[in-house]
Amino acid sequence: MLTVSDLSVARGGLPVLSGVSFALQAGEALILRGPNGSGKTTLLRSIAGLQPPLSGTIEGTDRIAYAGHQDGIKTALSVEENLGFWASVFGTGKIEAALEGFDLLGLKSRLAGNLSAGQKRRLGLARLLVTGRPVWVLDEPTVSLDAASVALFAGAVKTHLAGGGAALMATHIDLGLPEARSLDVTPFKARPEELGADEAFL
Numbered sequence: 319m320l321t322v323s324d325l326s327v328a329r330g331g332l333p334v335l336s337g338v339s340f341a342l343q344a345g346e347a348l349i350l351r352g353p354n355g356s357g358k359t360t361l362l363r364s365i366a367g368l369q370p371p372l373s374g375t376i377e378g379t380d381r382i383a384y385a386g387h388q389d390g391i392k393t394a395l396s397v398e399e400n401l402g403f404w405a406s407v408f409g410t411g412k413i414e415a416a417l418e419g420f421d422l423l424g425l426k427s428r429l430a431g432n433l434s435a436g437q438k439r440r441l442g443l444a445r446l447l448v449t450g451r452p453v454w455v456l457d458e459p460t461v462s463l464d465a466a467s468v469a470l471f472a473g474a475v476k477t478h479l480a481g482g483g484a485a486l487m488a489t490h491i492d493l494g495l496p497e498a499r500s501l502d503v504t505p506f507k508a509r510p511e512e513l514g515a516d517e518a519f520l
């Protein structure tokens with residue numbers, strides 16, 4: 319589903335991680351671990367195509383649905399309209415399961431800009447369900463979520479995996495996914511000299 323080979327990534331002109339390789343099959347989840355600033359976001363952004371890697375290859379990018387730190391919602395549209403918009407972009411059309419799966423049925427007519435932080439996050443995550451994409455790439459998906467919403471999210475991931483999907487995510491909390499593998503990015507910390515000396519001072 320997703321194969322990352324010998325990937326090196328940079329942020330702000332400085333190398334962050336190098337030599338990262340892993341493969342994700344249908345039904346698998348991989349959780350990125352590592353302390354603050356170790357490069358998890360940089361790696362996920364590169365895999366999602368938001369920034370080019372320094373070197374290495376990523377196969378399966380056309381299967382990815384990405385949810386980053388921003389919720390990716392349109393504040394002037396209602397909850398229902400937001401999901402309808404993304405469903406049309408991805409050509410899927412169905413939003414009922416996404417509304418139901420993230421407990422948004424009672425909020426469907428509410429302007430997205432007027433949602434609470436946790437409700438916005440639920441809408442951002444519900445977007446994943448309407449993309450129809452099999453590989454979920456998620457950066458700290460549970461930020462702002464209460465315990466009940468974390469459980470909803472964990473359930474959505476389990477259903478996604480059981481349906482043949484895959485998930486790659488950075489999270490500092492235990493999602494209760496015993497089947498998930500984890501990858502500590504710390505050993506892949508790049509040495510500054512991996513970028514040309516001139517570039518390091520840009």
Ligand SMILES: Nc1ncnc2c1ncn2[C@@H]1O[C@H](COP(=O)(O)OP(=O)(O)OP(=O)(O)O)[C@@H](O)[C@H]1O
Nearest residue numbers: 329330331334352353354355356357358359360361
């Ligand atoms: N926009 C930016 N410009 C320059 N450097 C950045 C930028 N964003 C992050 N960095 C730096 O890149 C390095 C990797 O940061 P990154 O956000 O990938 O770490 P992380 O593992 O996701 O951290 P956290 O657990 O705190 O979310 C850090 O040294 C960070 O300070």
